[in-house]
Amino acid sequence: MKTLTDGAGFLGDNLAPTSVEDGTSALQAEIFRRDDEAWDVNALTDKAVKEMARLLWFDAERERVSLSHFVAPYAYPISDLHREAAVTHILSWLRKQNIFSMGLYGKWRYMWSDIAYYSGAEATEEIREQVYHE
Numbered sequence: 001m002k003t004l005t006d007g008a009g010f011l012g013d014n015l016a017p018t019s020v021e022d023g024t025s026a027l028q029a030e031i032f033r034r035d036d037e038a039w040d041v042n043a044l045t046d047k048a049v050k051e052m053a054r055l056l057w058f059d060a061e062r063e064r065v066s067l068s069h070f071v072a073p074y075a076y077p078i079s080d081l082h083r084e085a086a087v088t089h090i091l092s093w094l095r096k097q098n099i100f101s102m103g104l105y106g107k108w109r110y111m112w113s114d115i116a117y118y119s120g121a122e123a124t125e126e127i128r129e130q131v132y133h134e
């Protein structure tokens with residue numbers, strides 16, 4: 001069992017075949033912490049490995065062949081209760097200026113990468129129709 005911990009989620013062994021040795025699989029854990037909270041990356045990594053071993057029934061000491069971690073200083077923003085109205089207002093103002101917003105930041109809303117891609121495709125269609133009248 002090749003185990004990778006990486007700051008947050010669980011991917012099982014759904015990675016490119018060349019990313020793991022033959023006969024092994026990979027795990028990824030994503031662990032979220034607030035930016036004003038004290039935390040110890042080694043303690044979090046150890047705990048993640050132990051918990052994954054307990055849940056997935058493998059022997060962390062004997063079967064783990066590799067382990068690494070990566071700290072991403074910025075991950076998910078936490079919105080407040082005024083966000084939705086503010087975003088609606090900003091997007092409508094931008095649209096009036098002929099500015100077409102798309103993607104994670106353009107829409108000010110969390111989205112997976114496939115939806116971000118679709119959002120770009122949708123904006124392209126809108127620009128074609130409304131700016132170039134195609």
Ligand SMILES: Cc1cc2nc3c(=O)[nH]c(=O)nc-3n(C[C@H](O)[C@H](O)[C@H](O)COP(=O)(O)OP(=O)(O)OC[C@H]3O[C@@H](n4cnc5c(N)ncnc54)[C@H](O)[C@@H]3O)c2cc1C
Pocket residue numbers: 008072074075076102103104105111112113114116117
């Ligand atoms: C922690 C985390 C985990 C995620 N895990 C997954 C996952 O497992 N599966 C999945 O489908 N999605 C996942 N996502 C979501 C995915 O990352 C986004 O949906 C996707 O990256 C959004 O694409 P985008 O092009 O809209 O924005 P981005 O990919 O963020 O691209 C925006 C780009 O604009 C650049 N930029 C910003 N400001 C400027 C500027 N002023 N000038 C020039 N360039 C600028 C940035 O550097 C960046 O390269 C995750 C997101 C986060 C934060």
